[in-house]
Amino acid sequence: MNKPTGSEIRVASPLKAWASRFALLLLVGAAFGLMLIGRTNTFVVEETRTTVTDMVTPILDAISQPVDTFSGVIDRAESFTRLSADNEALKAQNARLLQWQAVARRLEAENAALRSLNNMVPDPKMSYVTARVVGDPGGAFVRTVLINAGERNGVAKGQAAVTGNGLAGRIAEVGQRSARVLLLTDINSRVPVVVGAGRDRAVLAGDNTNAPQLLYLGPTAKIQVGDQVTTSGHGGVFPPGLPIGVVSGVSESGFRVKPFVNWAHMEVLRIVDYELPGILDFEAQVGAARAAAAAAAGTDQ
Amino acid sequence: MRQEEGVWYRLDVVARSVSPFFVTLLLVLLGLVPLRIADLSPIVPALALIGVFFWSVHRPHLMPIWAVFLIGLLQDLLIGSVIGPGIIGLLIAHALVVWQYRFFLAASFAVIWCAFMLVAAAALAATWLLNCIAMLSYVDPAPLFFQYLVTMAFYPCLAWAFLRGQRLFQR
Numbered sequence: 001m002n003k004p005t006g007s008e009i010r011v012a013s014p015l016k017a018w019a020s021r022f023a024l025l026l027l028v029g030a031a032f033g034l035m036l037i038g039r040t041n042t043f044v045v046e047e048t049r050t051t052v053t054d055m056v057t058p059i060l061d062a063i064s065q066p067v068d069t070f071s072g073v074i075d076r077a078e079s080f081t082r083l084s085a086d087n088e089a090l091k092a093q094n095a096r097l098l099q100w101q102a103v104a105r106r107l108e109a110e111n112a113a114l115r116s117l118n119n120m121v122p123d124p125k126m127s128y129v130t131a132r133v134v135g136d137p138g139g140a141f142v143r144t145v146l147i148n149a150g151e152r153n154g155v156a157k158g159q160a161a162v163t164g165n166g167l168a169g170r171i172a173e174v175g176q177r178s179a180r181v182l183l184l185t186d187i188n189s190r191v192p193v194v195v196g197a198g199r200d201r202a203v204l205a206g207d208n209t210n211a212p213q214l215l216y217l218g219p220t221a222k223i224q225v226g227d228q229v230t231t232s233g234h235g236g237v238f239p240p241g242l243p244i245g246v247v248s249g250v251s252e253s254g255f256r257v258k259p260f261v262n263w264a265h266m267e268v269l270r271i272v273d274y275e276l277p278g279i280l281d282f283e284a285q286v287g288a289a290r291a292a293a294a295a296a297a298g299t300d301q
Numbered sequence: 302m303r304q305e306e307g308v309w310y311r312l313d314v315v316a317r318s319v320s321p322f323f324v325t326l327l328l329v330l331l332g333l334v335p336l337r338i339a340d341l342s343p344i345v346p347a348l349a350l351i352g353v354f355f356w357s358v359h360r361p362h363l364m365p366i367w368a369v370f371l372i373g374l375l376q377d378l379l380i381g382s383v384i385g386p387g388i389i390g391l392l393i394a395h396a397l398v399v400w401q402y403r404f405f406l407a408a409s410f411a412v413i414w415c416a417f418m419l420v421a422a423a424a425l426a427a428t429w430l431l432n433c434i435a436m437l438s439y440v441d442p443a444p445l446f447f448q449y450l451v452t453m454a455f456y457p458c459l460a461w462a463f464l465r466g467q468r469l470f471q472r
Contacts, residue, residue: 023366024366024392027366027367027369028389028392030370031370031373031385031386031388031392032385032389034374034384035386037384038383038384039435045384049378052375052378053379056330056379060330060334063330063334067334067335067337071336134335135333135334136333136334137333137379137380137381138332138343139343139345139380139445140343140441140442140444140445140448141380141432142380142381143342143343144381145335146333187436187440207441208343208441210340263342264338264339265337267337
């Protein structure tokens with residue numbers, strides 16, 4: 001193959017130049033058109049996106065495995081260098097946690113007793129789907145990851161994605177064998193939360209930085225740096241009480257939250273299937289109660 | 302026997318002519334692989350931009366404008382951002398190179414690298430602006446700036462690999 005010369009790239013001929021300019025305008029116009037479609041008809045865009053993601057996920061799955069192995073080897077090598085310091089710290093932590101365990105057992109028993117006293121409706125059962133993180137698009141505009149589980153594994157839109165440390169995000173798009181997780185830090189992420197011992201309600205909003213902020217705090221809310229932030233369960237999408245992070249600082253725009261999740265080591269995510277049999281049961285219970293009331297009214301008459 | 306050679310020859314020609322497109326698609330996929338390195342994710346290099354620029358300069362007839370559009374579309378779909386800004390960024394990079402093709406014909410590697418700095422700045426700035434408009438919110442451009450720097454640093458490595466690959470093909 002010869003090196004291309006000026007004559008080979010025949011852009012110089014006026015007709016070609018005109019055609020190429022027309023093609024450029026056409027395609028830029030098409031891109032703007034796609035932008036508009038994306039804003040108005042999200043369903044079509046989402047379908048296309050999940051189809052493409054489904055096709056690509058097996059490839060990403062294959063490529064990301066050696067990367068995971070390699071990073072695992074490096075982690076292990078790193079941990080060898082601080083074995084003794086880690087050992088000391090873990091012993092101290094273990095002693096502290098044993099005390100907490102005793103407290104938690106006592107509270108759990110007390111809680112169960114109080115719940116049964118009050119005939120409280122039990123929380124719905126949670127089941128988990130565990131999936132590997134196979135894609136991390138990165139970049140300045142989104143904070144999402146792709147996982148290798150989809151509809152056929154029981155993943156559905158809106159479910160919470162958690163790591164061992166806490167909430168990472170929620171399922172935004174689901175394909176057959178892949179799904180996209182919108183992380184807490186994404187600019188489009190909004191999670192209803194409760195903050196601190198006062199259980200003040202707020203919305204945790206991402207803005208593509210590592211520390212999302214708290215919005216819509218009540219005027220009476222008393223919040224300090226270090227307060228725990230957990231999911232509130234409002235809206236019925238997330239189970240209540242999932243740990244998210246701690247209030248890390250105050251800025252002009254409001255309180256910032258540092259999530260517990262270690263973003264760099266998010267290799268596996270657990271997708272929480274929080275079936276809300278509670279709601280269905282509740283409706284059934286209300287129905288039954290009405291029927292009983294009607295029957296009682298009937299016998300009274 | 303001759304017929305068979307003809308088939309192989311044609312296959313060879315086809316493989317050569319589609320390789321820039323598929324190599325750039327592969328770069329889009331590689332950009333998605335999670336690297337498990339702290340704080341790297343927001344500033345991963347814009348690999349597809351490097352691919353589109355390199356082939357637009359060195360083999361413009363193998364990186365036609367519709368191929369650039371398809372690469373941009375796939376990239377925007379997979380990244381999960383708004384569809385469109387990424388495509389327009391790549392189209393701008395391609396159009397700038399085609400517009401100044403005479404300049405690139407005689408340019409040395411260092412000069413092409415410098416030109417890439419300008420082209421990439423224009424492409425990424427356009428992508429940022431359109432993303433802000435499409436999302437109706439101000440996106441902090443700081444990660445994008447670092448992404449730009451990382452992309453600059455990556456260009457020579459990838460370009461070297463591409464040039465080696467090209468020479469291998471030409472033998």
